[in-house]
Amino acid sequence: MTCQLPFDCLNDIFKCLEEDKHTLYSCLLVNHLWCEVSVRIIWGNIWNIRTPRNNIVSSSILSTLVACLPNESKELLCKNEIFILTPTPKLPLFNYTAFCKILPISSIDELVVNSLQNKKPSKKRLVKEEIIKMFANQVYPLKKLFYYNNYYPLNFSFPYFPGLRDLSELYCSTILPSNFYYQLSQICCNLHTLSIIFDGYATPNELKELISLQNNLKVLILSAYDNASWKDIIPALKNNSNTITKLRLYGNKSNLPFSFVGLFYNLQEFIFSFMNVVNGNYFEGFKSLQYVNFSNLQTLKFPYHCPRPEYVMEFLETNGKNLKKFYVRGSNKALRLSIADFCPNLRSLFIVFNNNEIDILKVIFNNCEYLESIKVWCGKHYLSEKKVFETVANYSPNNFYELKIDNISHSDISPEDLEPFFISWKNRITKRILSLIIIKEYCKNLDDDEENMEIIKKYENLGIIRFRTIGYEKEKDEENYFII
Structure with missing residues (x-):
């Protein structure tokens, strides 16, 4: 039985x-x-298996959604001469729509546009409307709503979208109509995550009201590009000063206000990600944060441009003792050396060393006894892979188990370099399996050599290492370099 x-x-x-x-x-x-x-x-989350270029997958998802439409919607499409082939003439085996917990409005728009390329815009719009109405009536509870642009305004009342009452994550932008935020504020006060893209438009007062009404907001993601700013919403954030534990700031300019970060004294994670900033501009607004004590801060990331190193060093002196994850790309030698002094309890580290700074890595290994994972750049003006392997084998602390290598130039590592490293790892007192991760972009990596792969497979089979490669874009997503 x-x-x-x-x-x-x-x-x-x-x-x-x-x-x-x-x-x-x-x-x-x-x-x-x-x-x-x-x-x-x-x-x-059906949307994460579809890509804009894969029209076959898009058409398959769309046909399934159309099969799930109520009869009145199907009749309306038929009346307007919109015929979309469904997987079966019978009712679907499941009500697939009701299983969705994530609703990205732009993805529905993209889905219809990609699948019905030869249809008139008016007919595409009708299909989108009927699909979104179906979600509105059937999805409960809805966990995430992504609604960034005003190209496709929702034209029905949100009280008829029952799943939004328990919405936990909202991803939106300031370009949306104020009525959207007003209706949402009437029914939604328990957001866990709020992500806002500032598009250069005036921030709607209704958005500020929605923010101030939240009871337990924990994750705040703010993105401002070009001439946009989050300055106007700062007063509305005061009501959530004790609940927000994760703050992620994204942008491409350095003159945004940053002192408001000090409001969030319970921060556990702070990501400061800014691209394309003019050289010589060091985020002077960060100066006001260098002495603020965030007693619960465990994760600090500067994936791109970093504030003035002396400001960051003061910040680390105040807050580094509790840090478990620290990622910084733009730094100087003094800042790199300060990590060993101010961040003794780190578990995970990403930092860029110059090719003559292998001794700094040794100092960090010696002082950060709980370190488990490190990511380094190798090649050109940075550390050589061979020196990194030797240093990891001889100096990494007992808890260490993960090495990530991002090659800036072609790898010159050979089997003669790899095998001694794996043997040294095998002979360590602590018998932890080493996770060796190569971040692949355009350069030739060590795994592109057949002899290297033979050595790698040998020590994988012996249970000494685990080896994998990840794409550069996936690695950035994993490290929250951008909004997901």
């Missing part, structure tokens, strides 16, 4: 397969219960 695991148990197991789509899809074929569990997980 076979034993069938209950639905909830299978659901917990299959959630671990969300990134392994091939295995998850195979579960669809086992039996009806496995199929339903898998379908719920896949359709929970």
Whole structure:
């Protein structure tokens, strides 16, 4: 007699397969219960399996959504001579729409446009409206709403969108009509995450009201580019000064206000990500934060341009003791050396060393005894891979287990370099498996050499290392370099 695991148990197991789509899809074929569990997980965020260039996938998703439309919507499309082939003439096996927990308005727009390229704009708009209305009536609760632009305004009342009452994540922009924020503020006061793109338009007062009404806002993401600024919403943030624990700031200019960060004394994570800033401009506004004490801060990241190093050093002297993750790309030698003194409890580190600074890496390894993971640049003016391997083998602390290498130029590592490193790792007192991760962009990496891969496979089979490569874009997503 076979034993069938209950639905909830299978659901917990299959959630671990969300990134392994091939295995998850195979579960669809086992039996009806496995199929339903898998379908719920896949359709929970169906948008992440589709790409703008894959019209086949887009058409398949659209046809399934059309099959789920209520009869009145199907009749309306038919009346307007909009005929979209569905997977089956019968009703779908599941109500796929109800499984969705994430609704990106722009993705629906993109889905329809890519799939119905030869249709008139008016007919595309009708399809979009009927699909969004279906989501409005059937998705409950909705976890995430992505609504960034005003190209496709929602033209129905939000009280008829019951899932929004328990919305936990909102990703929006200041270009949206004020009525959107007004209606949302009437029904939604329990946002966990709020992400706002400032488009250069005046910030609607209704958005400020929505912010001030939140009871438990924990994650705040602000993105301002070109002439835009988040200055106008700062007063509305005061009501959430004790609840916000994660703050991510994105932009491409340095004269934005930063002193308001000091309001959030319970911060655990602070990401300061600015691109294309004119050389010589060092975010003078950060000066006001250098002595602010964030007693709970564990993660600090400067993925691109960094404030003036002396400001960051003062900040680390005040807050570095509690840091577990510190990522900084733009730094000077003094700042790199200060990490060993001010951040003794680090678990994860990304820092750029010049090619003559291997001794600084040794000092960090010696002083940061809890360090588990490090990412470094190799090649050209930076550290050589061979020296990094030698230093990791001989100086990394007992807890260390993960090495990420981002090659700026072609790798010159050889099997003669790799094997001694793996042997040294095998002979360490602490028998932790080493995770070796190569970030691939355009350069030739060590795994592009067949002999290197033979050595790698040998020590993988011995249980000494785990090896993988990740694309540059995926690595940036994992490190929150950009808005997801």
